[in-house]
Amino acid sequence: MAYTKFLSVYVFLIIGRRACATPVPQGDLESLYAPPPNPTWTPASETTLQPSPTSTIAPPEDLSGTDDEPVANTALSRKFVDSRCTPQQQAIIENAWYEASLLDDASTKYVPNGAFSTAYINHFGANVADTGSWLPWDQNYRKIIGDNLNRRHALETDNAPSNAYLYYYCYDWRNNCPPGRVGYSNTKAGLWWYNHYITWCPLFFRTPTIGQVINEVTKLPDSAKEKNILEPFYYTSAASMYHETWHMRYTISNPMIEDYNPGYWPQGSWDLAATKGAYWTSLNADSYVCSNLAIYLWDLFRLATAPLPRNVYEQRSGFTSSYSGITFTYDDSNATEESFPASFVDPSDPNDPNAAPDPKLWTAFEGKAPIPVPTEMCAIHVDEFQDCADMSSNLFALVTVKDSDGNVLGETTVNDTYPLGMPINVGDTYAFSFNELASTALMITGEHAGDYIQFTLGSLSWTSRTTTGVATCKNGGWDPRDGPICATCKNGGWDPRDGPICAERYGDQNAENQIDCQVPCSAFM
The missing domain is CATH 3.40.390.10 (Collagenase (Catalytic Domain))
Known part of the structure; x- marks a missing residue:
């Protein structure tokens, strides 16, 4: 009993x-061994690393069991x-x-x-x-x-x-x-x-x-x-x-x-x-x-x-x-x-x-084979500017995003604080977004070393020099070609003997680079 x-x-x-x-x-069960640092099975060769699939998931013992369903x-x-x-x-x-x-x-x-x-x-x-x-x-x-x-x-x-x-x-x-x-x-x-x-x-x-x-x-x-x-x-x-x-x-x-x-x-x-x-x-x-x-x-x-x-x-x-x-x-x-x-x-x-x-x-749907995913491509246009400030803070960008029909989805709003666009310097990345989901922000960072812009959008990551892949860009190059023209003083030696002749100052000239990228519109969803 x-x-x-x-x-x-x-x-x-x-x-x-x-x-x-x-x-x-x-x-x-509370004090189980942690997973071992080394594998319990080491392949002897590449051929043994890929064992032939069995007809059932079950190991040698019969695991089929009986279900009520x-x-x-x-x-x-x-x-x-x-x-x-x-x-x-x-x-x-x-x-x-x-x-x-x-x-x-x-x-x-x-x-x-x-x-x-x-x-x-x-x-x-x-x-x-x-x-x-x-x-x-x-x-x-x-x-x-x-x-x-x-x-x-x-x-x-x-x-x-x-x-x-x-x-x-x-x-x-x-x-x-x-x-x-x-x-x-x-x-x-x-x-x-x-x-x-x-x-x-x-x-x-x-x-x-x-x-x-x-x-x-x-x-x-x-x-x-x-x-x-x-x-x-x-x-x-x-x-x-x-x-x-x-x-x-x-x-x-x-x-x-x-x-x-x-x-x-x-x-x-x-x-x-x-x-x-x-x-x-x-x-x-x-x-x-x-x-x-x-x-x-x-x-x-x-x-x-x-x-x-x-x-x-x-x-x-x-x-x-x-x-x-x-x-x-x-x-x-x-x-x-x-x-x-x-x-x-x-x-x-x-x-x-x-x-x-x-x-x-x-x-x-069957789901038995991959099928082409129809992809609409959105255009990202970036006007990149470099002024004569310190290298750590002299890159800016104006961004415009258009859908596949050319409709503007979003663009940078110019303000008095940043007339050349938003800062895109290392440590001050520009998070461009035209909707309320933070996860869809286009992250833009300018890099002096290598002279490129790093883009990140969700799982996508590419640069202004990426020409193949899911997201691609065309880089127009700087105007002026060597970057901004900043007022300087040239030392002409002792002729004339009165000392250095300073270049006539017309004001700084900022440099501009235009970049056009293509990215799947679904990345902005």
Whole structure:
């Protein structure tokens, strides 16, 4: 009798913990080993660094398990974009889905205690491969993580659930997109179906693709070292898309996968793994994102070991990264089930799992291959001036930005304090903006050394001498050619014998340089 009572209480505790989705550390789990400084698996050659993908995510043990949710043997064809999204936004979403599938494919290379396992130890903890025992069930981390990986990978295969709908919004229906947030998600569950809603904030559509970041990083002077840092590749539309899919309750995450703090971003994921281990990380979205992103880069760049968070890599290697990109956050409430306002667009008949969404409201997409993103280019015209003041404070700029139709979006307002335009000197960067979102400001800094202007706009970074890439410029050159003409005194020697002859002073003549740049208009969104 006492034994039966013990089991009843124990099962209640297990179910309660998972239902609340708020992990509570237990005993020895508080003192887990930190991720090891060296990889547990070192490739013998480049050929072994790229093991062949397996047909399933699961390691040798059977991790398939049994789910309460009905699963059909059909691809997830029910992915939709709100028809009010622009063609450019729809293309960005579809490209992000495709790139996220590359991260998902990387997870097939992971073998517990074997190939690429360092990436999982780094972001899930040293106990990531523990199998536990039949009790307690929720400490068989190999099975819990493996089941989630299997369900996520099913979205890319013929084993996708037929009872799941996925809807993307391009407008902030919940007024939940403060500056710096990239998106948020919600779930609505029916008796036999699940609707998953992911809302992308304006920042998402300015976020670079992982392909763009790869191209930028490979061109850096220290690219061999920069490739070992996760953050630039994490702050991409691909990683954002991959992150939000982990909040798809029942369809992918079971128990519910949350966003823990620490737990966000590569460093937070690393810290959570080192301090809490798989008891927490198995329920943390970025633990899945960062571990598989690390495998993807490890394999792509043929690295010696898994890429690391910036601070960890810099401390271990003594290298200081020169690459900077954007940063963003997600919504902590993530995939909570809630009531939706009347304006929220649902399938035509959400109670019928076979009902097709209204085509006037939704556009279906495949996301199986990258498609061209229609890009409207905006023009940036800069009148750069140099006067005769000290070199540390003598550069100024007047800026005008026009859309693809030639309409002026914004321009510098001349004032009495700065008649030549706003200062653009080192230490006094000009933040040009024509809207209220600080993250969209065009940062302009003039550099005497090298004679160029450094531009930064969100994730884009280029100079007035950049002629190829996403953002390009044409530099007109200085007039006068040698810079400003400043009144001086010339010493002519002792002839005439009365001493130096001073040049006749007509006043200083400022120098002007005209620069015209082209940049995607979406960068200003």
